[in-house]
Amino acid sequence: MTTINKLSNHEDEIVTLKGWIYNSRSSKGLHFLELRDGTGLCQCIVSEEEVSEDVFEAAGTLKQESSLSITGKVIKDERSVGGYELHATDLKVYQVAENYPITPKDHGVEFLMENRHLWLRSQRQWAAMQVRNTIIFSIHQFFQEEGFIQMDAPIFTGNAAEGTTTLFETDYFDEKAYLTQSGQLYAEAMAMAHGKVYTFGPTFRAEKSKTRRHLTEFWMIEPEMAFYDLDMNMELAEKMLKFIIKSVLEKHESELDILERDRSFLKKAASEPFKKISYTEAVEQLKSDSTADMLDQMEKDRESEKKEIKQELEEIKKEHGSAKKWRKAQIDERIKEIHSRIDQIDEDLRNIPVWKESAANFEWGNDFGGSDETILTMQYDTPVMVHRYPAAVKAFYMKRDPEDDKLALALDVLAPEGYGEIIGGSEREDSLDVLLERIEAHDLPKEAFDWYLDLRKYGSVPHSGYGLGLERTVSWICGLTHVRETIPFPRMLGRLRP
Numbered sequence: 001m002t003t004i005n006k007l008s009n010h011e012d013e014i015v016t017l018k019g020w021i022y023n024s025r026s027s028k029g030l031h032f033l034e035l036r037d038g039t040g041l042c043q044c045i046v047s048e049e050e051v052s053e054d055v056f057e058a059a060g061t062l063k064q065e066s067s068l069s070i071t072g073k074v075i076k077d078e079r080s081v082g083g084y085e086l087h088a089t090d091l092k093v094y095q096v097a098e099n100y101p102i103t104p105k106d107h108g109v110e111f112l113m114e115n116r117h118l119w120l121r122s123q124r125q126w127a128a129m130q131v132r133n134t135i136i137f138s139i140h141q142f143f144q145e146e147g148f149i150q151m152d153a154p155i156f157t158g159n160a161a162e163g164t165t166t167l168f169e170t171d172y173f174d175e176k177a178y179l180t181q182s183g184q185l186y187a188e189a190m191a192m193a194h195g196k197v198y199t200f201g202p203t204f205r206a207e208k209s210k211t212r213r214h215l216t217e218f219w220m221i222e223p224e225m226a227f228y229d230l231d232m233n234m235e236l237a238e239k240m241l242k243f244i245i246k247s248v249l250e251k252h253e254s255e256l257d258i259l260e261r262d263r264s265f266l267k268k269a270a271s272e273p274f275k276k277i278s279y280t281e282a283v284e285q286l287k288s289d290s291t292a293d294m295l296d297q298m299e300k301d302r303e304s305e306k307k308e309i310k311q312e313l314e315e316i317k318k319e320h321g322s323a324k325k326w327r328k329a330q331i332d333e334r335i336k337e338i339h340s341r342i343d344q345i346d347e348d349l350r351n352i353p354v355w356k357e358s359a360a361n362f363e364w365g366n367d368f369g370g371s372d373e374t375i376l377t378m379q380y381d382t383p384v385m386v387h388r389y390p391a392a393v394k395a396f397y398m399k400r401d402p403e404d405d406k407l408a409l410a411l412d413v414l415a416p417e418g419y420g421e422i423i424g425g426s427e428r429e430d431s432l433d434v435l436l437e438r439i440e441a442h443d444l445p446k447e448a449f450d451w452y453l454d455l456r457k458y459g460s461v462p463h464s465g466y467g468l469g470l471e472r473t474v475s476w477i478c479g480l481t482h483v484r485e486t487i488p489f490p491r492m493l494g495r496l497r498p
């Protein structure tokens with residue numbers, strides 16, 4: 001037995017593949033079975049002349065997602081998916097599947113989410129999970145090679161780390177406990193024992209917002225380093241992101257093709273230095289004429305694109321009536337594409353005036369909203385590192401800027417192409433007295449933080465760290481518009497099953 005991704009090692013040999021029918025069609029004396037086996041797709045040709053009568057008949061009954069093992073000769077064929085075909089000599093059916101609910105026709109996203117357990121088998125979903133796996137692996141590889149140790153932070157916690165409004169409360173033997181929002185505070189303790197550590201675990205936020213970037217359960221990677229200041233922290237974040245992106249570009253040509261991912265931004269992020277601007281500069285930019293001009297131009301571009309594709313739509317609709325069968329299928333495909341593009345354009349056209357208004361009226365001191373980040377990142381080719389935010393909008397543990405007490409030594413990394421925040425981090429407050437003040441000012445229960453305060457009593461040192469959101473990173477790298485497609489079973493507002 002072998003797998004589809006290894007077929008190139010078996011040219012002209014007889015091999016056996018095991019998998020599921022992705023698609024099938026028949027013509028005189030031939031069945032074309034498109035097989036998927038979890039490693040790729042392969043066209044298998046079952047010819048009446050090459051197999052027994054029983055086998056040929058069985059091959060004709062196989063509906064989508066039926067499971068089978070198939071034996072045949074591996075033939076190189078450039079035009080075929082994956083570059084190889086299997087000319088079958090034998091076939092064994094495990095199960096003839098019932099009518100599969102997900103067909104190649106367009107399904108609404110709600111239907112697909114209800115069938116997430118099956119949707120995972122579709123090509124795009126499969127490709128995204130393959131890339132997710134490589135991102136996870138490359139993160140471990142990066143930190144291990146940089147001399148970090150991985151640590152597991154607890155999931156049941158006694159206190160908030162990232163604000164009290166998004167806590168999931170649970171009952172811990174008659175005591176209140178919360179699902180962790182971040183492993184950071186525990187990582188700080190471990191960094192004082194090991195120097196450089198990182199967590200890689202699930203984190204929970206009771207986010208009541210239904211947006212394309214919010215999950216209630218997501219995976220976060222949180223490095224924490226003793227003796228690192230904000231600049232070193234930023235340098236590490238950039239180096240890590242470049243490493244991840246390079247790994248994906250190296251390993252996933254074909255998956256990125258399936259996802260129809262434009263590589264230009266990824267390539268720039270992998271090779272060019274990231275843009276670094278302060279929060280104050282970012283605010284100036286939001287309010288600038290160049291931002292307003294960019295949005296005006298975007299509006300014009302979208303309108304003219306819409307006009308063009310609407311015209312194309314009219315023309316191909318006219319052509320449809322008299323077109324040959326293969327051309328009709330092509331036209332149907334294009335019509336689908338045009339409709340979904342028009343939906344996107346309409347959404348942009350509704351958004352642009354709102355964005356314009358929000359950018360022009362942005363006030364120094366506020367936190368950036370999703371749309372502000374979108375606008376900012378649309379003006380750069382690489383990820384943007386925004387540093388030194390107003391302390392008032394950031395977490396209690398962030399160190400103040402010694403140059404300006406209103407600012408925290410915070411860092412956000414915003415992914416380009418409108419994606420926005422994928423990393424949040426900071427230098428940490430290392431003075432016991434200041435930290436005590438902050439805990440009070442944020443109205444947090446001091447008792448719950450006693451252990452954390454100990455870290456500032458016994459050999460306190462400058463230290464820094466950040467959190468990378470795995471799903472938002474996968475979403476950007478794969479070019480997916482919504483984080484729901486970046487994790488096998490997403491948990492979000494209104495979604496607990498399957």
Ligand code: 4AD
Pocket residue numbers: 161162181182183184205207213214215216218220222223421422423424425426465466467468469470471472483
């Ligand atoms: O900016 P956040 O809240 O930072 C922290 O939790 C810090 N304790 C990290 C640290 O310094 N160790 O979250 C970090 C990242 C965000 O940039 C985002 O990518 C992701 O976690 N994130 C979410 N991803 C999906 N759904 C949500 N609801 C998310 N909330 C945060």
Ligand code: MG
Pocket residue numbers: 421423424
């Ligand atoms: Mg943040």
